[in-house]
Amino acid sequence: xxxxxxxxxxxxxxxxxxxxxxxxxxxxxxxxxxxxxxxxxxxxxxxxxxxxxxxxxxxxxxxxxxxxxxxxxxxxxxxxxxxxxxxxxxxxxxxxxxxxxxxxxxxxxxxxxxxxxxxxxxxxxxxxxxxxxxxxxxxxxxxxxxxxxxxxxxxxxxxxxxxxxxxxxxxxxxxxxxxxxxxxxxxxxxxxxxxxxxxxxxxxxxxxxxxxxxxxxxxxxxxxxxxxxxxxxxxxxxxxxxxxxxxxxxxxxxxxxxxxxxxxxxxxxxxxxxxxxxxxxxxxxxxxxxxxxxxxxxxxxxxxxxxxxxxxxxxxxxxxxxxxxxxxxxxxxxxxxxxxxxxxxxxxxxxxxxxxxxxxxxxxxxxxxxxxxxxxxxxxxxxxxxxxxxxxxxxxxxxxxxxxxxxxxxxxxxxxxxxxxxxxxxxxxxxxxxxxxxxxxxxxxxxxxxxxxxxxxxxxxxxxxxxxxxxxxxxxxxxxxxxxxxxxxxxxxxxxxxxxxxxxxxxxxxxxxxxxxxxxxxxxxxxxxxxxxxxxxxxxxxxxxxxx
Numbered sequence: 358x359x360x361x362x363x364x365x366x367x368x369x370x371x372x373x374x375x376x377x378x379x380x381x382x383x384x385x386x387x388x389x390x391x392x393x394x395x396x397x398x399x400x401x402x403x404x405x406x407x408x409x410x411x412x413x414x415x416x417x418x419x420x421x422x423x424x425x426x427x428x429x430x431x432x433x434x435x436x437x438x439x440x441x442x443x444x445x446x447x448x449x450x451x452x453x454x455x456x457x458x459x460x461x462x463x464x465x466x467x468x469x470x471x472x473x474x475x476x477x478x479x480x481x482x483x484x485x486x487x488x489x490x491x492x493x494x495x496x497x498x499x500x501x502x503x504x505x506x507x508x509x510x511x512x513x514x515x516x517x518x519x520x521x522x523x524x525x526x527x528x529x530x531x532x533x534x535x536x537x538x539x540x541x542x543x544x545x546x547x548x549x550x551x552x553x554x555x556x557x558x559x560x561x562x563x564x565x566x567x568x569x570x571x572x573x574x575x576x577x578x579x580x581x582x583x584x585x586x587x588x589x590x591x592x593x594x595x596x597x598x599x600x601x602x603x604x605x606x607x608x609x610x611x612x613x614x615x616x617x618x619x620x621x622x623x624x625x626x627x628x629x630x631x632x633x634x635x636x637x638x639x640x641x642x643x644x645x646x647x648x649x650x651x652x653x654x655x656x657x658x659x660x661x662x663x664x665x666x667x668x669x670x671x672x673x674x675x676x677x678x679x680x681x682x683x684x685x686x687x688x689x690x691x692x693x694x695x696x697x698x699x700x701x702x703x704x705x706x707x708x709x710x711x712x713x714x715x716x717x718x719x720x721x722x723x724x725x726x727x728x729x730x731x732x733x734x735x736x737x738x739x740x741x742x743x744x745x746x747x748x749x750x751x752x753x754x755x756x757x758x759x760x761x762x763x764x765x766x767x768x769x770x771x772x773x774x775x776x777x778x779x780x781x782x783x784x785x786x787x788x789x790x791x792x793x794x795x796x797x798x799x800x801x802x803x804x805x806x807x808x809x810x811x812x813x814x815x816x817x818x819x820x821x822x823x824x825x826x827x828x829x830x831x832x833x834x835x836x837x838x839x840x841x842x843x844x845x846x847x848x849x850x851x852x853x854x855x856x857x858x859x860x861x862x863x864x865x866x867x868x869x870x871x872x873x874x875x876x877x878x879x880x881x882x883x884x885x886x887x888x889x890x891x892x893x894x895x896x897x898x899x900x901x902x903x904x905x
Contacts, residue, residue, distance in 0.1 A: 391800075391812060391813040392800045392813055392814065392815040392816075394472045394473055394474035394476065394784065394799075394800055395473070395474040395760060395784060395785075395786045395798070395799055395800075396473045396474070397473060397474050397475055397760045397784075397786070397874055397876055398473065398876035398877075399471055399472070399473055399474065399475040399494055399874075399876045400471055400473065401437060401438055401439040401469070401470065401471050402437045402438070403437075403471055403475070403494055403497050403876060404435040404437065404469065404471060404477070404494065404497070404500075405435055405436060405437030405497070406434070406435065406517055406518075407432050407433070407434045407444070407517070407518045408432065408433055408434075408435065408500075408515045408516060408517055408518060409430075409431070409432055409514075409515070409516045409517075409518050409612050409613070409614050409620055410429065410430065410431060410432065410433050410444075410446065410481075410502070410513065410514075410515050411428075411429070411430045411513040411514055411612075411620045411622075411632065412428070412429050412430075412490075412502055412503070412504055412511045412512065412513030412514075413426070413427065413428040413429070413511050413512070413513060413534075413535070413632050414426075414427060414503075414504055414509060414510050414511020414512060414766070414778055414780060415427070415509055415510060415511065415777070415778040415806055416450050416452045416453075416508065416509035417452070417508060417509050417806060418452040423452065424452065424509075424806070425450065425451045425452045425536065425540060425630075426451075426535050426536035426540070426630050427448070427449065427450035427452065427453075427509060427511065427630075428448070428449045428450070428535060428622050428623075428630060428631075428632035429446055429447070429448050429449075429450075429481070429488065429504075429513075429622075430446065430447055430610070430612055430620050430621070430622035430632055431444060431445050431446025431447055431462075431612060432444045432445055432446070432518060432592075432593075432612065433446075433464060433481070433515075435469065439468055439469055439470055440466065440467075440468060440469070441464065441466065441467045441468065441469055441479060441480070441481075441482075442466060443463070443464055443466070444463075444464040445461060445462065445463055445464065446462050446464065446481070446483060447459070447460045447461065447462070447610050447622045447624055448460075448462060448483065448485055449535075449622055449623055449624070449630045449631075449632065450485075450630075451540075451630065453485050453486070456626045457626065457630070458623070458624055458625070458626050459483075459484075459485050460610060460624045462483045462484050462485065463484075464481065464482055464483060465482040465483075466482070467479065467480040467481070467482040467487075468480060469490075471494065474493075474760070474784040474799065474800065475493050475494040475495070475760070475762060475784055475874055475876070476491070476492070476493045476494075476782065476784050476800065476802065477490075477491070477492050477493070477494065477500075478490065478491055478492075478505065479492070486508075487506075488504055488506060488508075489504065489505040489506030489810070490502060490503070490504065490505060491503050491504075491505035491782050491802050491804070491810075492515060492782060493762035493763070493764070493782050493783065493784050494762065494874070494876075495761075495762045495872045495873065495874050495875070496874070496875050496876075497517070497876075498516065498517035499514070499515065499516055499517070499872075500514065500515035500516075500762070501513075501514060501515075501762050501763070501764035501782060501870070501872070502514060502515050502764075502782070503764065503766075503780040503781070503782050503802075503804055504780070504804065505782075505802065505804050505810050506804075506810065507809045507810065509806075510778050510779070510780045510804040510805065510806060511766075511778075511780060512764055512765075512766035512780045516614045516618075518592060518612075518613065518614060519613070519614070519615045519616075520590060520591035520592045520613060521587070521591045521613055521615060521616035522587075522591055522616075523551075523553065523554075523555055523586070523587050523591070524553050525616040526551050526555075526585065526587070526616070526619075527550060527551060528548070528549070528550045528551070528637065528638040528704070529548065529549060529551070529585070529619070529635045529636065529637065529638050529728075530546070530547070530548040530635065530636055530637075530638040530639075530704060530726040530727070530728035530733055531545075531546065531547055531548070531621065531633065531634065531635035531636075531726075531733070532544075532545075532546045532633050532634055532635075532726075532733040532735070532744065532746070533545050533546075533621060533623075533631040533632060533633035533634075534631065534632070534633055534744055535623070535629065535630040535631040535632060536629065536630050537567055537568065537628065537629050538627075538628030538629060541567065541568035542566075542567075542568055542653065542654060542742055543565070543566070543567050543568070543629055543631065544565070544566045544653070544735055544742060544744045545563060545564060545565045545566070545631065545735070546563070546564050546724055546726055546733050546734070546735040546744075547561060547562055547563030547564060547581055547598070547705075547726065548561050548562060548638045548703065548704040548705060548726045548728075549561025549562075549581055549583075549638075550638075551585055554586075555584050555585050555586035555587070555594075556583075556584050557581060557582050557583050557584065557585070559703075560580045560581055560582050561580075561581035561582075561703060561704075562578055562579065562580065562581055562702070562703050562704070562705045563579050563581040563598065563600050564576065564577050564578060564579065564705075564724035564735055564737055565577075565579075565602060565604060566735055566736060566737060566742045566744070568654075568742065569654065569656055569739065569740070569741050569742045570739060571735075571736070571737040571738065571739055571742075575602070576602055576737075577724060577737045578705065578707070578724070579600040579601060579602055580600065580601065581598060581599070581600055582599045582600075583596065583597040583598045583599045583606070584596065584597050585611060587611070587613065591613060592612075592613050593610065593611060593612050593613060594610075594611040594613070595608065595609065595610060595611060595624075596608070596609040596610075596611050596621060597609070604627075604629060605627070606625075606627075607623055607625060607627065607629065607631070608623065608624055608625035609621045609622060609623050609624060609631075610622050610624045611635075616637075617636060617637045617729050618634065618635075618636055618729075618730070619634070619635040619636075620632070620633075620634060620635075621633055621634070621635060634730070636728035636729045636730040636733075637728060637729040638704050638726065638727070638728055638729075639704070639727040639728055639729065640701075640704050640727065641671045641672065641673075641701075641727060642669045642670065642671050642672065642673045642706075642727055642732060643669075643671075643727075643749040644669060644670050644671045645668070645669070645749060645750065646666055646667070646668050646669075646749075646750040646828070647666065647667050647668075647669055647731075647732070647747040647748060647749060647750060648664075648665070648666045648747070648748055648750050648828060648829075648849035648850065648851055648857065649663075649664060649665060649666070649667070649732075649734070649745060649746065649747035649748065649849070649857075650662070650663065650664040650745050650746070650849070650857045650858070650859055650868045651663050651664075651734055651736075651743040651744055651745025651746075651868075652743065652744070652745060652767065652859075652866070652867070652868045653715075653736070653741060653742040653743040653744055654741055654742050655684060655715045655716060655717040655718065655740070655741040656717065656718065656739075656740050656741050657717060659684055659685035659716075659717070660684075660685055660767065660768045660776075660866040661682065661683065661684050661685070661715045661716055661741065661743065661866065662682065662683045662767065662859040662860060662866050662867060662868050663680060663681070663682040663683075663713075663714075663715065663743060663745075663859065664680070664681050664682075664847060664849055664857065664858065664859040664868070665678060665679045665680035665681055665691075665829070665849065666678065666679055666750065666827060666828060666829060666849055667679070667694070667696070667747075672698055672701065673696075673697065673698030673701065673706045673708060673725065674696070674697045674698065675694075675695050675696035675697065675708075675710065676695050677693070677695075678691075678693060678694040678695060678696070678710075678712070678713070679691070679692060679693065679694075679827075679829070680694055680712075680713055680714070681847045681859060681861065682714060682715065682716050682859075683716075683859060683860060683861050683862075683866050684715060684716025684717060684866075685716075685866065686770070686862070686863040686864055686865070686866065687716065687863075688861035688862075688863075689716070691712055691713065691714060693712060694710055694711060694712030694713045695710065695711045695712065696708055696709060696710035696711065696713065697709060698725070704726055704727065705724060705725070705726055706724075706725040706726070706727070706732075707722070707723075707724065707725075707737075708722065708723040708724070708725040708734070709722045710722065710723075715736075715740070715741045715743060717740075717741070718740035718741065721736055721738055721740070721741075721743065722736065722737055722738035723735060723736055723737060723738075723743075724737045725747075730746065730748075731746040731747055731748040731749065732746065732747040732748075733746055734746060734747060745868070748851045748857070749851075750828050750849075750850065750851060750852075751851070751852045751853075752828070752850055752851075752852050752853040753822075753826040753827060753828040753850055754822060754826060754828070754850060754853070755787070755850050755853060755854060755855070755856050755871075755873070756853045756854055756873060757787045757788060757789045757796075758786065758787060758788050758789060759786070759787055759854075759873055759874070760784065760785070760786050760787075760873070760874040761784070761785055761786075761787060761871045761872060761873055761874060762782075762783070762784055762871065762872055762874055763781070763782070763783040763784070763785065763801075763869060763870070763871040763872075764780075764781065764782055764783075764869050764870055764871075765779070765780065765781040765783075765858075765860065765867050765868075765869035766778075766779070766780050766781075766867055766868065766869060767779055767860060767865060767866050767867020767868060767869075768865070768866055768867070769805065769807070769840055769841055769862075769864055769865035769866075769867070770841075770864045770865070771807050771808070771840060771864075775807060776807075777805055777806030777807040778805070778806045779803065779804070779805045779806075779840065779865065779867065780803070780804050780805075781801055781802065781803045781804075781839070781869070782801070782802045783799060783800065783801035783802065783816055783871075784799045784800055784874075785797045785798060785799030785816055785818075785871075786798055786799060787820065792819045792820070792821040793819055793821075794819070795817055795818065795819055796819055796820060797816070797817075797818050797819065797820055797832070798815075798816065798817050799816045800813050800814065800815065800816055801813070801814045801815075801816045801837060801839065801844075802814075803839045803840065805840050807840060808840055811838070811839065811840070812838070814837050814838040814839055815837070815838070816834060816837060816844075817834065817836075817837075818832055818833055818834035818835070818837075818844065819832070819833050820832045820848070821833075828849055828850035829847065829848070829849055829850075830847075830848050830850075831845070831846065831847055831848070832844070832845070832846040832847075832848060832858070833845055840864075840865075841862055841864040841865050843862060844860070844862065845860065845861050845862050846858040846859065846860055846861065846869075847859055847861055848871070853873075854872060854873030855870065855871075855872050855873065856870065856871055856872075857869070857870050858870070858871070
């Protein structure tokens with residue numbers, strides 16, 4: 358039996374789920390009794406128009422003492438005056454009852470509120486229930502978002518929607534994650550070309566990793582057929598992805614952000630639950646330095662996050678790599694690793710590394726699909742499941758002074774050692790003060806499966822870039838009122854306004870991003886392309902993390 362398929366929730370976690378299920382919170386960020394938000398010029402008017410919303414994570418059902426992966430993808434319309442006036446969403450959530458998939462749900466009117474630092478709260482009012490939202494705007498067209506209520510937690514994005522045409526979608530690479538029919542982590546990446554009618558031709562390629570099992574069960578490098586067809590307005594559509602694997606034919610709704618970026622959510626009732634992104638496909642790597650993050654599980658079921666930087670040529674040969682990792686609360690650094698693409702067919706590279714590790718096994722192997730958002734990665738070597746993205750680096754420092762929005766997603770442990778999903782939204786202002794002086798201050802909002810939504814917490818910490826500058830650096834927040842009481846991150850600069858990071862705390866394993874803010878409406882082009890495809894990590898035995 359695959360060890361990743363058999364781990365169980367700790368007894369205290371089930372008790373915690375029962376305790377938080379009755380909590381219904383509407384927390385106002387930056388209220389008079391909480392931390393004072395930075396004044397960065399945001400207000401309710403900063404959110405106006407139709408946005409593509411995508412959020413996924415963990416739902417809890419206290420009555421059944423269970424939890425499941427959930428995904429919500431669709432559109433919301435905001436009027437700039439604090440009202441969500443409509444929209445349509447798809448929900449894939451087995452804990453909501455049979456059939457577990459609820460497509461095309463019309464939203465009813467609800468409210469939102471945005472403070473001057475860009476953080477906001479709102480309600481997604483659906484026929485299947487209300488979902489609390491907590492978000493931080495980076496511009497009037499993009500936000501990082503979490504689910505923020507006592508019934509579950511998750512992370513995602515909010516992007517101003519535009520339309521595209523069927524003929525503009527010629528070649529796509531995708532990365533999706535979620536769970537299989539048994540609730541175990543399921544991930545897939547792939548790529549394909551479309552003709553003018555939306556038919557995949559010639560056949561594309563797709564890879565699966567089902568709870569750590571990829572190549573052994575014949576889930577790697579599968580021929581992919583199907584369709585992706587937009588509606589007449591070019592704002593949404595449907596897709597069917599068909600392979601010879603046990604997952605056969607999977608059906609999706611497609612939501613358009615623009616001609617280079619789509620959101621997908623599985624809407625069939627075959628059992629798996631998947632959601633994620635599709636981007637314009639590329640057939641080679643962008644030569645230069647890459648920064649990367651990925652997250653998932655090792656073969657024992659322990660949570661893992663990895664990140665770092667590496668030099669590549671156009672064919673995917675890697676050199677001078679540096680990796681940081683956190684395996685179940687044990688962080689470490691690999692000072693050098695290399696890699697190479699042994700094959701490159703139809704936009705897919707079989708990427709084999711030397712030295713890259715998940716903390717329990719080394720020389721990891723990946724299916725890699727270059728795209729306009731970066732190289733989409735999925736481990737395919739049967740020693741774990743890591744999924745993430747490698748981005749072309751265009752700067753080695755993020756701009757200061759400046760305001761930033763942050764999103765973190767992963768798992769953490771409480772004082773008794775129980776484990777559950779955690780999702781953070783934060784805003785901070787960074788200054789040019791040199792470490793060890795405090796040079797980042799703001800407010801953090803946290804939601805956890807173990808404790809539910811927490812009150813806004815003052816964020817006061819220090820960022821310290823590597824010297825000489827590589828784009829890598831560390832962030833330390835020694836005291837903060839989150840579940841674990843601290844925050845320690847290793848970050849990797851993508852461009853002057855965007856960085857990705859991993860958490861290197863002993864009681865928390867997570868990945869995330871922070872992105873520059875502009876209340877005037879301009880936003881860095883890369884922001885909506887950051888794809889935090891973290892694995893749906895189910896809670897398991899307390900021994901995974903060291904006790905406090």
